[in-house]
Amino acid sequence: MITVGVDIGSVASKGVLLNGEKRFSTVLPTGWSPRDAGEKILSTLFRESCIGRQEVDYIIVTGYGRVSFGQADKTVTEISCHARGVAALCPEARTIIDIGGQDSKVISINEKGKVLDFAMNDKCAAGTGKFLQVMANTLGMDVAELAASEDPSETVTINSMCTVFAESEIIGLLARNISKGGIIAGLHQSVGKRVASMARRLGAREKIVFTGGVAQNAGVRRALEEELKRTVVVPEGCQFTGALGAALLGLDI
Amino acid sequence: MENNTVEQFMDIRAATVAKMLEEKERGMKVVGIYCTFCPQELVLAAGAIPVGLCGTREEPIPAAEEVLPRNLCPLIKSSYGFAVTDTCPFFNFSDLIVGETTCDGKKKMFEIMQELKPVHVMQLPHHHKAGASLDLWIDEIKSLKTKIEEEFQLEIKDEDIWKAVDLVNQEKKALKEISDLNRNSPPPMSGLELLTVVWSGGFSFDKKELVQMLEELKKTLESREVDPKSAKKPRILLTGCPVGLGSEKVVRLVDELGATVVAMENCTGYKTLELMADRSKDDPIVALAEKYLNIPCSCMSPNPYRMELLGRMIDDFNAEAVIDLTWQACHTYNIESHEVEKVVKDKGLPFLHLESDYSSSDEESLKVRIEAMLEMIEK
Ligand code: SF4
Ligand code: SF4
Numbered sequence: 001m002i003t004v005g006v007d008i009g010s011v012a013s014k015g016v017l018l019n020g021e022k023r024f025s026t027v028l029p030t031g032w033s034p035r036d037a038g039e040k041i042l043s044t045l046f047r048e049s050c051i052g053r054q055e056v057d058y059i060i061v062t063g064y065g066r067v068s069f070g071q072a073d074k075t076v077t078e079i080s081c082h083a084r085g086v087a088a089l090c091p092e093a094r095t096i097i098d099i100g101g102q103d104s105k106v107i108s109i110n111e112k113g114k115v116l117d118f119a120m121n122d123k124c125a126a127g128t129g130k131f132l133q134v135m136a137n138t139l140g141m142d143v144a145e146l147a148a149s150e151d152p153s154e155t156v157t158i159n160s161m162c163t164v165f166a167e168s169e170i171i172g173l174l175a176r177n178i179s180k181g182g183i184i185a186g187l188h189q190s191v192g193k194r195v196a197s198m199a200r201r202l203g204a205r206e207k208i209v210f211t212g213g214v215a216q217n218a219g220v221r222r223a224l225e226e227e228l229k230r231t232v233v234v235p236e237g238c239q240f241t242g243a244l245g246a247a248l249l250g251l252d253i
Numbered sequence: 254m255e256n257n258t259v260e261q262f263m264d265i266r267a268a269t270v271a272k273m274l275e276e277k278e279r280g281m282k283v284v285g286i287y288c289t290f291c292p293q294e295l296v297l298a299a300g301a302i303p304v305g306l307c308g309t310r311e312e313p314i315p316a317a318e319e320v321l322p323r324n325l326c327p328l329i330k331s332s333y334g335f336a337v338t339d340t341c342p343f344f345n346f347s348d349l350i351v352g353e354t355t356c357d358g359k360k361k362m363f364e365i366m367q368e369l370k371p372v373h374v375m376q377l378p379h380h381h382k383a384g385a386s387l388d389l390w391i392d393e394i395k396s397l398k399t400k401i402e403e404e405f406q407l408e409i410k411d412e413d414i415w416k417a418v419d420l421v422n423q424e425k426k427a428l429k430e431i432s433d434l435n436r437n438s439p440p441p442m443s444g445l446e447l448l449t450v451v452w453s454g455g456f457s458f459d460k461k462e463l464v465q466m467l468e469e470l471k472k473t474l475e476s477r478e479v480d481p482k483s484a485k486k487p488r489i490l491l492t493g494c495p496v497g498l499g500s501e502k503v504v505r506l507v508d509e510l511g512a513t514v515v516a517m518e519n520c521t522g523y524k525t526l527e528l529m530a531d532r533s534k535d536d537p538i539v540a541l542a543e544k545y546l547n548i549p550c551s552c553m554s555p556n557p558y559r560m561e562l563l564g565r566m567i568d569d570f571n572a573e574a575v576i577d578l579t580w581q582a583c584h585t586y587n588i589e590s591h592e593v594e595k596v597v598k599d600k601g602l603p604f605l606h607l608e609s610d611y612s613s614s615d616e617e618s619l620k621v622r623i624e625a626m627l628e629m630i631e632k
Binding site: 064076077078079080103114115116117118120123 | 603604615617618621622624625628629
């Protein structure tokens with residue numbers, strides 16, 4: 001059986017094609033049209049795997065763009081897809097922390113990858129990739145550089161939860177010549193605190209697995225570990241867990 | 254022809270407005286109420302019409318926010334907004350308005366509302382038990398009686414109250430029987446239909462007529478041919494803050510996402526349907542006071558009857574998941590959600606706490622949550 005999982009997120013779109021043991025994956029920016037992004041993901045996957053569209057049994061689509069993308073055999077929420085994807089990558093996982101561009105969520109799962117409970121923050125940018133993106137701009141750097149530039153020994157606590165206010169807080173700190181490394185560590189701490197409290201509400205059982213675009217930032221992972229006082233694992237290919245989960249769910253149909 | 258019966262309920266509100274216009278000229282009195290705590294039996298006993306003023310729409314909220322804080326429950330803002338913009342015909346018709354000291358937001362709003370129209374505020378004690386609380390509530394019901402008598406220049410006799418008690422009890426019984434039809438699988442009513450019936454019923458001009466309509470509707474629904482496939486739809490129990498037409502967003506989304514709200518525990522739904530004034534008491538005022546003090550609203554502390562009722566409803570309606578919908582800035586329901594979660598999880602069911610307002614801005618994010626909860630239900 002051949003299945004494809006497409007995860008159309010607010011910032012990046014991801015795709016995974018499963019052909020027996022063989023797995024192909026691809027990622028690209030979503031841009032303004034989730035539909036086009038989904039199409040591009042499909043054509044890239046087909047090209048790289050040398051598989052024609054008519055050979056595919058099921059296309060499962062997830063992520064915020066799942067509804068506008070018309071090509072799905074089935075749409076499934078990010079919550080179920082992440083659970084399934086993480087369970088495949090890391091069977092001991094019981095808590096998933098997923099921080100994406102626009103939202104962050106915590107999912108509690110059982111040994112089979114079934115969702116037991118979840119919490120989601122998407123009403124506000126605090127605790128999301130967007131927050132870090134805006135702050136990186138303010139600091140005049142790329143969001144990918146944040147982790148390498150942090151200095152946890154000089155962590156400055158950022159008090160504002162609101163992205164707009166946090167921005168002015170940082171401008172104020174910079175004006176007082178506070179070290180950039182300390183500010184960045186503080187930003188990671190701020191995201192970590194927010195999401196950790198959501199995780200604690202759900203119980204934060206081990207193993208805790210961290211996924212989503214922001215999981216590539218080692219500083220946020222460090223902050224999460226400090227807040228939760230537990231090890232937080234970032235599986236390889238963590239950006240693809242949603243798409244992988246979608247493709248795996250396709251096998252169950 | 255069958256559909257007409259639920260549709261008839263959609264027309265009740267407009268029909269009542271038209272009738273009131275006429276009857277008011279002939280001296281008919283109208284009493285506006287905001288909450289299930291108002292003993293409407295007294296209003297009926299005075300020959301007046303009780304009508305719900307609780308705001309369930311987004312439109313007047315901006316006007317309300319010129320006076321009230323933004324960070325306030327949308328129900329209170331909408332209620333005040335309708336009053337201050339004079340866009341609710343029922344507020345306009347009301348000769349007397351009755352409020353209660355339920356939650357902090359409402360009681361302070363009533364103070365400000367006095368500037369628009371006289372509001373008689375009943376001091377509601379926040380404890381269910383007999384004793385000082387009951388004594389106070391008996392006094393408050395007596396003062397309401399006096400207030401109505403003075404305002405409308407009449408005397409309310411005990412026998413009139415008992416007659417009204419019978420009528421309201423009949424209404425509750427009929428509403429409960431309709432609601433209980435959804436214990437069946439497949440349920441004969443969608444969530445929106447259930448809401449339409451129970452919410453619109455509250456605007457009826459004549460309770461006797463309403464009871465008759467409900468009885469007829471029951472017959473229609475009993476013989477309704479329901480698509481057997483809909484027995485597969487997940488059965489959702491809704492609890493939390495009041496919901497009405499205008500604020501039905503979550504009920505609608507659940508329907509749209511392929512599930513059914515089979516029952517609603519909130520105060521537009523089942524919350525008060527089992528509570529009836531005890532006919533065997535000597536004093537109707539005491540019977541009323543006992544009945545109303547038992548309402549399991551989250552402004553009561555503690556509030557064990559709500560948890561017991563929820564537990565029973567989960568079983569009776571075979572609920573497969575529970576949604577607790579609380580309006581933004583409604584502290585009592587928001588906090589009590591913690592207790593509700595325990596009741597639901599003890600039953601091994603998925604639980605979803607949603608916090609929302611009357612706007613449509615969060616529909617997408619509500620959808621993801623509801624869908625994910627539906628995916629959690631084992632079939
Ligand atoms: S929820 Fe409580 S305060 Fe609000 S209308 Fe219902 S009974 Fe009254
Ligand atoms: S929903 Fe909550 S805050 Fe709003 S009026 Fe009712 S009890 Fe008060």
